[in-house]
Amino acid sequence: MNIYDISKMTGVSTATVSRVINGSSNVSAKTREKVLSVIKEQGYTPNVFARGLGLNTMKTIGIMCTDSSDRYIAHAVYFLEESLRKQNYDMILCCTGYEHKEKEKQMSMLLSKRVDAVILVGSSYAEENDELNSYITDAAKTVPVMMVNGVINSPNVYSVVCDDYLAMYDCTRQMLLSGRKCPLYIYNSLSYSGKKKMKGFMDAAGELGVTDLESNMLYIPSHSTLSRRLSPSYIRSMIGEVFKKRSGYDSVICSEDVLAVGVLKYASSAGLSVPKDLAVTGYNDSDLCECCEPELTSVDNRLQAICEKCVSSLMEIFEGSKAVPKQTVFSCELIQRSTTDFH
Amino acid sequence: MNIYDISKMTGVSTATVSRVINGSSNVSAKTREKVLSVIKEQGYTPNVFARGLGLNTMKTIGIMCTDSSDRYIAHAVYFLEESLRKQNYDMILCCTGYEHKEKEKQMSMLLSKRVDAVILVGSSYAEENDELNSYITDAAKTVPVMMVNGVINSPNVYSVVCDDYLAMYDCTRQMLLSGRKCPLYIYNSLSYSGKKKMKGFMDAAGELGVTDLESNMLYIPSHSTLSRRLSPSYIRSMIGEVFKKRSGYDSVICSEDVLAVGVLKYASSAGLSVPKDLAVTGYNDSDLCECCEPELTSVDNRLQAICEKCVSSLMEIFEGSKAVPKQTVFSCELIQRSTTDFH
DNA sequence: TTGTATGCGTTATCAT
DNA sequence: ATGATAACGCATACAA
Numbered sequence: 001m002n003i004y005d006i007s008k009m010t011g012v013s014t015a016t017v018s019r020v021i022n023g024s025s026n027v028s029a030k031t032r033e034k035v036l037s038v039i040k041e042q043g044y045t046p047n048v049f050a051r052g053l054g055l056n057t058m059k060t061i062g063i064m065c066t067d068s069s070d071r072y073i074a075h076a077v078y079f080l081e082e083s084l085r086k087q088n089y090d091m092i093l094c095c096t097g098y099e100h101k102e103k104e105k106q107m108s109m110l111l112s113k114r115v116d117a118v119i120l121v122g123s124s125y126a127e128e129n130d131e132l133n134s135y136i137t138d139a140a141k142t143v144p145v146m147m148v149n150g151v152i153n154s155p156n157v158y159s160v161v162c163d164d165y166l167a168m169y170d171c172t173r174q175m176l177l178s179g180r181k182c183p184l185y186i187y188n189s190l191s192y193s194g195k196k197k198m199k200g201f202m203d204a205a206g207e208l209g210v211t212d213l214e215s216n217m218l219y220i221p222s223h224s225t226l227s228r229r230l231s232p233s234y235i236r237s238m239i240g241e242v243f244k245k246r247s248g249y250d251s252v253i254c255s256e257d258v259l260a261v262g263v264l265k266y267a268s269s270a271g272l273s274v275p276k277d278l279a280v281t282g283y284n285d286s287d288l289c290e291c292c293e294p295e296l297t298s299v300d301n302r303l304q305a306i307c308e309k310c311v312s313s314l315m316e317i318f319e320g321s322k323a324v325p326k327q328t329v330f331s332c333e334l335i336q337r338s339t340t341d342f343h
Numbered sequence: 344m345n346i347y348d349i350s351k352m353t354g355v356s357t358a359t360v361s362r363v364i365n366g367s368s369n370v371s372a373k374t375r376e377k378v379l380s381v382i383k384e385q386g387y388t389p390n391v392f393a394r395g396l397g398l399n400t401m402k403t404i405g406i407m408c409t410d411s412s413d414r415y416i417a418h419a420v421y422f423l424e425e426s427l428r429k430q431n432y433d434m435i436l437c438c439t440g441y442e443h444k445e446k447e448k449q450m451s452m453l454l455s456k457r458v459d460a461v462i463l464v465g466s467s468y469a470e471e472n473d474e475l476n477s478y479i480t481d482a483a484k485t486v487p488v489m490m491v492n493g494v495i496n497s498p499n500v501y502s503v504v505c506d507d508y509l510a511m512y513d514c515t516r517q518m519l520l521s522g523r524k525c526p527l528y529i530y531n532s533l534s535y536s537g538k539k540k541m542k543g544f545m546d547a548a549g550e551l552g553v554t555d556l557e558s559n560m561l562y563i564p565s566h567s568t569l570s571r572r573l574s575p576s577y578i579r580s581m582i583g584e585v586f587k588k589r590s591g592y593d594s595v596i597c598s599e600d601v602l603a604v605g606v607l608k609y610a611s612s613a614g615l616s617v618p619k620d621l622a623v624t625g626y627n628d629s630d631l632c633e634c635c636e637p638e639l640t641s642v643d644n645r646l647q648a649i650c651e652k653c654v655s656s657l658m659e660i661f662e663g664s665k666a667v668p669k670q671t672v673f674s675c676e677l678i679q680r681s682t683t684d685f686h
Numbered sequence: 687t688t689g690t691a692t693g694c695g696t697t698a699t700c701a702t
Numbered sequence: 703a704t705g706a707t708a709a710c711g712c713a714t715a716c717a718a
Contacts, residue, residue, distance in 0.1 A: 393695030
C-alpha cells in the first residue's frame, strides 16, 4: 500500500494525495475528504524511508549518555523523551559508557543515521582537553549539538546547565554558617560539573576560615574498572578509614546523594547522631533522599527544567532562530530535610 | 557525497561500490582496496534513508515502556540497549505512561517508523482483557513483538519473564517457616506480574495456615493521579494506619523495594526492631536494598538475563528460526540481607 | 486546484 | 568480476 495505490483508488494524482497528507492548503475540501477517507479505510501510512530520502530528515534526535540506568541520567532521558515527543520527534538512545573511543564511535553511528540533532546527556562529555572534544565539535558541523549539564564552547554547540558552582558554594556556606567547623567534602567525579562543585566547596570553605583544604576532601571515584556503580557500604568503609586517620569532622558535603547515603551508614554504625554529631548533605535531590533515615538534605539541580529548555531551544534552532543562547544556566535549589540544622 | 561520487572517483560502477560496502565476495581484492581507500579518504557514509527504502529496514527496534525513569525499567532499557547495540541495532525509545490510549498511539507511531520489531518493557502491557491487547496482537502481524516481563498468547508475540509466582511463593514460605505467624503483604500494582506475585503470597500463606488472607493484604496503588511515584513517607503513614487498626503483624512482604523502604521507615518511627519485631522483604533487588538500614532482603528477578535473552531470541527470529520459544521463564533468586532471619 | 515528471541514494537483477 | 538499469515511495517544481 503506497501513495500510488491511494492515488488510483481516489482518482487523483499522487501529488494531491501527498498534499493532503502534508496538510497543504491548496486542496479542495471535497478532494481532501475523499482522500482522507480512503487513507483511513486502507490504513495507509506513508513510508518514512522514502520521505526521509527526499527530505533528508526523519524527525529523530540522537541521545548519547554514559549509562541510562544511572538515576540522574534515567530521569534526564525521561524528561527529554517527553519533551521531544510533544514536538513529534523520536529519540534514538545510545549508552556509550565512559570510554572515549566508544563515545566517538556512537557519535559517528548517530550521524550516519542522519539524526536531526544530537543531545549529550551528562557532564562527562565535556572534556578539559579540546582534542578529546573534537568528535563533538566536528559533529556540530553537521547537526546542532545540545549538551545537558556540560559546556563546550564551539559553533553550533549549545549548553543547558545548572549552576553547580554556586549551589555548592551556597551549600557549603550554609553548613559553615550553621556552626560547623570542620567539613569533609566527598566527590566521585572530576567531570565538568564535578569540578564546578568542588570549586564551590573550596571557595566557600576558604572564605569561611577552613584551612588545609587538602585534608578536608576525599575522592572516591565512580565507574572504576571494578564496579559500574558505587555501593553505599563501600563508601561507608572509605569514610571509616578517613575518620580514623583524622577525627574532628563535624559535617560532610557530598557531590552526589549516594555518597551521602554511605555517610549516613557510617554515622549509624559509628553511633554518631545526625545531624547533631554530623551534618550531611547530598546532591541531585534524587529519590534516595527520602529513602534514608534521617531524610537527606540535598540540592535540586532542576533537571526537568534543563531538559525542557534543551528541547525548546533545539526547536528554535530548527526553526532557524539566530537568537538561541549558546548557554543557559539554571539556579539550583537547596532542599532542606533532616540531616542538617541550617539556620 | 554519495555513491555516484565514489563511483566516479574510483572509476568503477555504483554496483561495485555497493558490493564493496556490503562486503560482497564478488569483488577483486584490488578493486575493493581502491574503493575502500577512496571511501575512507572522503569520509563517505551511505545514506540510510535510501538504503532503508530499498531494503525496507533500518535495523532499528522500537522500545515501549511506561516510564523510563522508573528504577526497574531504566535498568531494562540499559540492558536492552547494550544487547541490541552488540547486534548493531538501534533503539527508538518511547515512554507511553500508563494510559491505554497513549500506548496505542505510540505503537502505531513506531510501526509507521518501520521499526524491525517492538519490545514492550514491563508487565503493564499485558492486559487481562484481550480487547485491550488488540493493538499489540495487530502489531505482531507486521513485526515481531517481544514482551519483557509480560505475557500475551498470540502469534508472533514472544515473552521473556521471571517466575514471580514461584519467587513470592518461596519468599512467603521462608518467612513463615522462620517462625512468623502474621505476615502483611503489600502490593502496588495489579499488572500481570503483580497478580502472579500476589497469588504466590496467597498460596503459600494459605498452605501454611494463615487464615483471613484479606486482612493480611494491603494495596497501595502507584501511579495515582496525585503523584507519579510512591514516596516512602506516604507508604510509612499507610502502614501506620493498618498497624493501628490491627496489631500483631510480625512480618511484611512487599511487591517492590520502595514499599519495603517505607515499612522500614515505619518500623524505625514506631520503635520496632528489624528483623526481631518485624521481618521485611522487598522485591527487585534494586540498589535501594543497600541504601537502607538494615539492608533489605529482596528478590533478584534476573532482569539482565531476561533482557539479554529477549534480544538473542529476537535475533533468532530475524534469522528465520522457527524454534524460538514463545515464552521463556527465568527463576528468581532470594537475596538475603539483614531485614530477615530466615533459617 | 490539480496533474506530470523528476530527483532523492541505495540495492538487486540481469547482462556481459 | 563488473556494469547498466530498474525499483523502492515520496515530495515538489513546474505546468496547466
